[in-house]
Amino acid sequence: MKQILFLWLAGGVGIISLANHDPSPLFLAQRIDGPSENWYGPFSEGSAVFDVNNDGVLDITAGASWYEGPAFMKHPLREVKNHGEFTSNSGEHPVDVNGDGWTDLISSGWFEDRSIYWYENNRGAGGLWKRHKVADSSTLIETLLVEDVDGDGDADILPNHVKVGGVYWIEMDKGTFSKHTVGPDGDQHGIGLVDLDGDGRKDILTPAGWYRAPEDRRQPWEWHPEYNLEGLAGIRILAYDVNGDGRNDLIYGMGHDYGLYWMEQKRENGRRLWRRHTIEDTWSQAHTLVLADVKQDGRLDLVTGKRIRGHGEKDPGSLDPMGIYWYEIYPKTATFTRHVISYNSMVGTGMQMNIIDIDKDRDVDLVVSGKSGLFLLENMRHFSKRTAEIIQR
Numbered sequence: 001m002k003q004i005l006f007l008w009l010a011g012g013v014g015i016i017s018l019a020n021h022d023p024s025p026l027f028l029a030q031r032i033d034g035p036s037e038n039w040y041g042p043f044s045e046g047s048a049v050f051d052v053n054n055d056g057v058l059d060i061t062a063g064a065s066w067y068e069g070p071a072f073m074k075h076p077l078r079e080v081k082n083h084g085e086f087t088s089n090s091g092e093h094p095v096d097v098n099g100d101g102w103t104d105l106i107s108s109g110w111f112e113d114r115s116i117y118w119y120e121n122n123r124g125a126g127g128l129w130k131r132h133k134v135a136d137s138s139t140l141i142e143t144l145l146v147e148d149v150d151g152d153g154d155a156d157i158l159p160n161h162v163k164v165g166g167v168y169w170i171e172m173d174k175g176t177f178s179k180h181t182v183g184p185d186g187d188q189h190g191i192g193l194v195d196l197d198g199d200g201r202k203d204i205l206t207p208a209g210w211y212r213a214p215e216d217r218r219q220p221w222e223w224h225p226e227y228n229l230e231g232l233a234g235i236r237i238l239a240y241d242v243n244g245d246g247r248n249d250l251i252y253g254m255g256h257d258y259g260l261y262w263m264e265q266k267r268e269n270g271r272r273l274w275r276r277h278t279i280e281d282t283w284s285q286a287h288t289l290v291l292a293d294v295k296q297d298g299r300l301d302l303v304t305g306k307r308i309r310g311h312g313e314k315d316p317g318s319l320d321p322m323g324i325y326w327y328e329i330y331p332k333t334a335t336f337t338r339h340v341i342s343y344n345s346m347v348g349t350g351m352q353m354n355i356i357d358i359d360k361d362r363d364v365d366l367v368v369s370g371k372s373g374l375f376l377l378e379n380m381r382h383f384s385k386r387t388a389e390i391i392q393r
Contacts, residue, residue, distance in 0.1 A: 033067070048094045052066050054101075142161060186209050191237060238291055255285060259278070262336075288307065292364060294364055296363065
């Protein structure tokens with residue numbers, strides 16, 4: 001039987017999920033920052049974890065501020081405008097854009113001018129980081145994927161739109177940017193980037209089908225409308241061999257409705273077919289999904305959770321309890337077992353989840369930023385010095 005232990009700490013409430021005789025990781029929630037008035041918003045729904053000031057210690061960025069580790073002292077970073085309970089921040093992505101040895105930040109906004117920018121690390125000089133425009137967008141940007149699209153070993157940008165504007169990617173080369181068209185189809189809420197067909201090249205996943213990557217990614221991509229996820233898919237759409245048959249399947253959630261699913265890739269008479277399976281449909285707004293080895297047993301697990309008020313109170317289940325979960329995947333039975341990281345607390349997801357060993361104690365932690373604030377969910381498998389100091393206060 002599952003148990004929940006609540007720990008009240010200075011600055012926030014921590015929740016640890018306990019299972020009798022269960023070796024699963026336990027997590028302690030620590031509130032780093034949050035909205036100043038209400039329990040939700042406006043507060044950044046994007047965040048990142050990297051060494052901002054090159055001192056060898058991991059720091060956190062979230063919207064207008066960066067937080068210096070290990071104590072996470074708050075410093076100004078950039079201007080981010082508020083719009084009601086939202087901030088104009090669709091995600092944060094650390095990359096050394098100009099190749100100067102200091103990690104910069106790539107971000108986009110939903111509101112103002114619908115553009116993509118990179119913010120130049122000021123190398124500890126203090127004050128705001130200089131903003132540079134990467135590209136304009138003809139439509140609303142939901143978020144960005146920032147990773148190697150063309151296989152040349154460095155990061156590129158793959159935007160995700162909500163209204164049809166065409167799929168494209170942006171090539172980066174030390175502060176210069178080139179936009180390349182993928183195709184006109186599938187430009188909807190939800191995107192993924194993974195080698196789906198096993199040819200060694202990363203393909204682009206959309207809610208209405210997928211694009212097969214050509215050898216030269218600058219040429220048009222081959223469109224395969226083989227499936228339809230039938231809704232506003234979470235970000236990202238993941239690919240993983242759920243049933244161990246050697247073929248990548250899809251894992252996705254409904255970003256603004258109930259439902260968490262996997263789509264089985266099958267072959268019949270030389271054709272690729274897809275069959276949908278329900279993981280569970282008891283909670284809504286699985287807007288952010290990540291694969292990571294949470295249990296540290298050499299296998300990837302699914303990590304996701306409920307976004308806080310993605311469309312205010314308009315989404316089904318918007319006012320249901322918050323929850324962040326990890327799911328152990330069993331290929332022999334093609335099943336998922338849910339484990340609670342945090343439940344019915346202030347902690348929920350925004351546009352991103354950072355899964356990283358932030359305190360360097362040999363286990364994976366989570367950093368999430370949503371409308372209720374910025375939280376560190378510390379893995380308690382190895383007890384860190386910082387956690388001991390917090391509990392002793």
